[in-house]
Amino acid sequence: MGLVRIAVVLVAAQFILSTPQAFAQYEISQPSFGRGDYTNALNQLDISDVRQATLAIWHHGLNPQYYWSQRLEDLYRAGGNLEKTMRPQVNNMLYNLLRDLNIGNVDPQNVTSDVKFIRKEFLTPQQVMTLVVTSGRNPATLFDLVAPQNPPYFAAKDAMEKIYPKCMDGSWQDIVPVNTPLRLYSRNKVISDIKKRFSQLGYNINNTDELFDGELLAALSDVQWNLWIKPDGIISPNGKVWKFLGVSCMDRVRQIQTDMEKMRWFPQYFENRYIFVNLAMSFFVLYDGSTEWTRTMTFRTVNGRPARKSPTMKDEVLRVIINPFWVVPPTIFSEDKVNDLKALTKPEIAEYFKSHNYEVWTGDFTRKIDPTSVDWLGIAEGRVAPDVQIRQLPHLGNALGVLKFDLTNSFAIYLHDTNQRELFDTPMRQLSSGCIRLQRPLDLAEYLLEDTPWDRKTIEATMARPGEVLTKSTEIPIPKYKHTAVYTAYLTSMASADGVVRFVDDIYGQNTAIRRNMMAAF
DSSP states (O other): HHHHHHHHHHHHHHHHOOOOHHHGGGGGOOOOOGGGGHHHHHTSOHHHHHHHHHHHHGTTOOOEEEEEEEHHHHHHHSSSSSHHHHHHHHHHHHHHHHHHHHOOOSSSGGGGGBOOOOOOOOHHHHHHHHHHHTTTHHHHHHHHHOOOOHHOOOOOHHHHHHHHHHHHTOOOOOOOSSSSOOOOBBBOOOHHHHHHHHHHHOOOOOOOOSOOOOHHHHHHHHHHHHHHHHHOOOOTTTHHHHHHHOHHHHHHHHHHHHHHHHTSOOOOSOOOOOEETTTTEEEEEOOOOOOOSSEEEEEEEEOOGGGGOOOOOOEEEEEEEEEOOOOOOOHIIIIIIIHHHTOOOOOHHHHHHHHHHHEEEEESSSSSSSSGGHHHHHHHHSOOOEEEEEEEESSSTTTTTTTTEEESSSSSEEEOOSSGGGGSSSSSEEEEEEEEEESHHHHHHHOOOOOOOOOOHHHHHSSOOOOOSSSSEEEOOOGGGGOEEEEEEEOOOEETTSSEEEEOOOOTTTTHHHHHHHHOOO
């Protein structure tokens, strides 16, 4: 009977660990449990095994020394009956570690206003017991099961596993800058050090001699792109590349640790079909594993600048809008449009609205208003209530382009086309007012609406043509079976599919805010 019961538990655990729907149950409000409620589950783990697994918890971006303290190590080395001398302290440590591993050490609501997550509930004692049994009472396996299982977390974990050992073995050496430009065919002793560093990051460097060769040029161009500068193939004195090379190994570890922490706020598993936008690297990924053949789509994005950040959030795309109206959001209305209009004469105001295909409506969109009748200066100075809306008619020059993808959030954030497609060719693409502009919106619309009458040709035939200004949009609900989760996160480090660990600067300030609140920082 004992074996039968264990088999039943293992089957149940397999279900829990293999379905996002089951893990979603972890993330809804549950009764609060105290540390003592987890005692039976944690007592199943051997203390020596716990010690070994905890000292290797850096793989998951947690600082081993924060959990396995010197006090615990002293008790362990003292020997004797460890169950009697250590069990309460070990269980207390384990509870903290498992909780931090599963839902994060930092409450996302204590970070920055662009983070739109509420802290998840930790696993229940019964769920922890199930995972303990599933792991074969192996703490290292248990840690792997409790940690996030979503792809961006795994990419950050891969980065940690590439970089952290180099800090520990001393192979990541400081590089002393030189005061002469380095370019293709240059020879300098420091070039060997630079090649070694790029090789440590995963770039294809087969020769670490002192010659600036083609492999170094290719790696440098990629680094420069991620530093948001146009690649010129030159390492200039006192430039951004030297600053990049001057970051210490442990500072890179801390950067990766912070990004791993962010992914603990997200669902344990992602759905079989999802969109993920890395806001820091301005990159879009669509993954669809719901059919026999896995499908992916990747391209560049333009997203919020630091003053108007794109939010870190989970959402869902429900509708495609062809030829959308653009209703000017409140921030752009007050900070941009009103400032543009306040000093204009009435003829200039009329021309401004005509040239941009703008309209003015009452705040509830029940009545259209002559823009020259609005006291724009009074609104700018706060003397007049801004009970009006500016709306741009659908056309090729519309700020949203010709395609919009409606989400469900209340922040007026959505995915859309753009009338500034040249921005996708620039390395620095954190330029929008918060919404996310897509490099290939037509491809996404075709994917979301496939198996409906709206194939690619029909979508294209409906789009506004050059010189055409429309007075209505076409809204198309996405079939329910094709509703797609949308995740956005500001990840400044990641191991990519090509094996390279890439880093970008944290211009949103998220990492700094997280580290101020992180108890288990390296």
